[in-house]
Amino acid sequence: DIQLTQSPSFLSASVGESVTITCRASQGINNYLAWYQQKPGKAPKLLVYGASTLQSGVPSRFSGTGSGTEFTLTITSLQPEDFATYFCQQVNSYPPFTFGPGTTVDIK
Amino acid sequence: EVQLVESGGGLVQPGGSLRLSCAASGFTFSGYDMNWVRQAPGKGLEWVSFISSTGRTTYYTESVKGRFIISRDNAKNSLFLQMNSLRVEDTAVYYCARAYTSNWQPDAFDFWGQGTVVTVSS
Secondary structure: OOOEEEEOOEEEEOOOOOEEEEEEEOOOOOOOEEEEEEOOOOOOEEEEEOOOEEOOOOOOOEEEEEEOOEEEEEEOOOOHHHOOEEEEEEOOOOOOOOEOOOEEEEEO | OOEEEEEOOEEEOOOOOEEEEEEEEOOOHHHOOEEEEEEOOOOOEEEEEEEOOOOOOEEEOHHHOOOEEEEEEHHHOEEEEEEOOOOHHHOEEEEEEEEEEEOOEEEEEEEEOOOEEEEEOO
């Protein structure tokens, strides 16, 4: 099975800052990587698929890059509504459809 | 508007059974692969099971194989998860999630329900 790691696990940032979250796969997954945002008590929301394609309706301050084993999600100019937990997911080799452990973005 | 509404969760003793349902609306249900994903309290997301649009292909995470059965009724726009021999470690919020697929390959889970809580405890 493919394993995903995320770094950092937790980050503290201020409104207006830019942040980058990294997701690494234990083996190459081409660009079959998705990113989700989850707020407490809510279902996950798809942000990015295909490593870099923004889901319809997602603000352009979110962007994804990467291929192979290393991927990043960048949020430029953090907004108050962006404070949440972010998960990556690989859909290249399944089953299983593996999720990363998550990165919590908190308000500094 | 795409909607997925789960139901059927509750409190059950270890070894017991539950059947989760997910009612879909706002899209052509029979055209989409579907999934169940769970989240234990304070933990991350764990994919549980997948079913193809026709129901012919199913997959399970290793820990539920032989205990859980995924199924669907395309005539009733419904997805199900029959959970047997439940364990304490199955305690979680269970989400149904639609697979967005292009070129015969799932790309992501693009719509999720609000989740239903399953608690396994004596």
